[in-house]
Every structure is written in C-alpha cells, then in structure tokens.
Amino acid sequence: MTSTLQPQNESQSGVYTFSSRPRPVPSRPKYRNTAPLLNEEQGSYGNIMYDRRVFRGNTYAQNVLPITSQPDPVEFLRQQEARRKAMSRKRVKEQFGLKTPEPLEGRKNMDVQTETYLEELSDHIDDTSVECQTDMFLDKPATPLFIPAKTGRDAATQIEEGELFDFDVEVQPVLQVLVGKTIEQALLEVEEEEELTSLRAQQQVFKEIRNAELVEVQRMEERERRLCLERENRIKQQMAVLEKEKETAEKIAARAFAQQYLSDLLPSVYSNLRDSGYFYDPVKRDVETGFLPWLMEEVSSTLEQRYVARTVLDMLIQDVTNQRFEAFQLKE
Secondary structure, three states: OOOOOOOOEEOOOOOEEOOOOOOOOOOOOOOOOOOOOOOHHHOOOOOHHHOOOOOOOOHHHOOOOOOOOOOOHHHHHHHHHHHHHHHHHHHHHHHHOOOOOOOOOOOOOOOOOOOOOOOOOOOOOOOOOOOOOOOOOOOOOOOOOOOOOOOOOOOOOOOOOOOOOOHHHHHHHHHHHHHHHHHHHHHHHHHHHHHHHHHHHHHHHHHHHHHHHHHHHHHHHHHHHHHHHHHHHHHHHHHHHHHHHHHHHHHHHHHHHHHHHHHOHHHHHHHHHHHHOOOOOHHHHHHHHHHHHHHHHHHHHHHHHHHHHHHHHHHHHHHHHHHHHHHHHHHO
C-alpha cells in the first residue's frame, strides 16, 4: 500500500509524524491476463527487475546465437537421437506398463475413488471472489487441516477371493518371456561375436595366402618375361643366321644356274618343257582325256543299276516274308 506524505508537523515532544490519505481499493479482474503484449514497449514498468527485457541470472551461460541461420548438423543429429530415445521409452512404457486385468465374465471395471474422503466429481468447480484489505506485517495464522465436506452418495464394490491381480502368479509368463528373450539375445550376440572372430581369422589367413600367391605370381611373371625376352633374342639370332644362309644359298644357286644356263641353254629348255608337259604323245593324251573318263562313267552306271536291282529284290523278299508271316499268325 502506497502512502502520500503530508507536510510534516513537529509536535511538542520533537517527534516527526505523518498521516496517509485514505483511498478506495482499486478494482481488479478475477483472472490474470495471460495474453502476451504485442509490443513490450506498451507496458510500463516501475521496477526494472520485472522488465522482461532485463536478463536475470548468470550471463556467462547464455545461449550464443549462431552466425548462420542453418542449424548445426551435430546438434540436429543429437536432437533426433534424443527424440527417438524418448519415443522408444514411451512405446516400451505403453507396451509393458502396468495395466488393469480384464474383468471376469458378467462383470465390468469402473472408476472408484480410493481416497479417505469422497468428493463429488463435476466439470464445474464452484469458486467465489473475496477481497479484503489488511494491515501490513501481520503474522499469518496456522493453516487449518483441510477436511472436505462429504458430497455425493456412498458406493461399495464386492471383490471375491482370487479376482484381484496376483502379481507373483501373473508376472511369471511375462518374466519368462523377458528372461528367455534376454538369454536368446545374449546367445545370439555371443554367436555373432564368435562368428565375426572366425571370419576375421579366415580373412587374415586368406590375406596371407593371397599375398603369398601374389608374390609367387609376380615371380613367375618375371621369370616368364625373362624367358620370353631370351626366346625372342634367340629367335632373332636364328632368323639372322637363316637369312644369311638363305642369302648365301641363293647366291650359290644363282651362280650355278647362270653357269648351267650359259653352258647348255637349248637342250635344257627342251628338256624342261618336256618335263613340264608341254611336249606330249597325242595317242596317250587322247586315251587319258577321252577314253578313260567314258569308261569310268559306264562302270559307275552299271554298278548303280545292279545296286537298284538288288534293292528292289530285297524289298520284294521283305514284302513276301511279311505276308507269309501275317498269314501264319492268322492261322494260329
């Protein structure tokens, strides 16, 4: 409560006193206005400690805004991982959370108050606004124990023996499934680790064998290259020797031919022409070109006629044999 200082009067005892002018209590709304101001400059503050623009607390831990508007990928991935873990925990809680067991046949579950004092549940809560003005610096009296007034009607539920949830009995299947799944997952992980270890060992052995084979292949390739180079060199040397021998033989043959040609040119020409077939006997040539081909054709035609006659005879014998065999079968 604010006070307006009046002109001070000095009493006879020398003590200064003041008096406040009485004023009515200002009207206040029932509920606090939670709507934010569109412009914070519209509100007037009498104390800067209540000004929203003033930061309160340690200024060393303020969040520093990034220079660029793009988010940090590491921070974005961390937020995604946290959000995924929260969703997983929520899903597990919904799946394995405590649930009320299903009711027996002919009964149904109902919401029942288990407090010491029953209260009437309603959507609308009665409230009253009371205003008063008190003096300052008054001790607050002790808060009395709240005992709500009894409202509504009493209700009871009959629970037979065995209808409630027996945790020791009902938890066994769930516990067996969880333990079995845990053991199975552990065995799978152990088998996977052993398999990975075996694969790594096999891979190491394979790498060693492959490196040894690569070294051997390189050695063999180098040996083959040397052999090929040596073979090519030997072939070149042999070809050079053969070329020289051939050249020498051609020179000797040309010299001998020239001497022979020059010594007996005419007899040699006639003998060569005779050997080549330019000079021949007309009777022998006529027999070879005319009589022998005609004779071969006649012999071929005669042999072909005999072959056809034999084929026709075989077919006739086959037909007669088949007819007699069929007649013999009909008689039987």
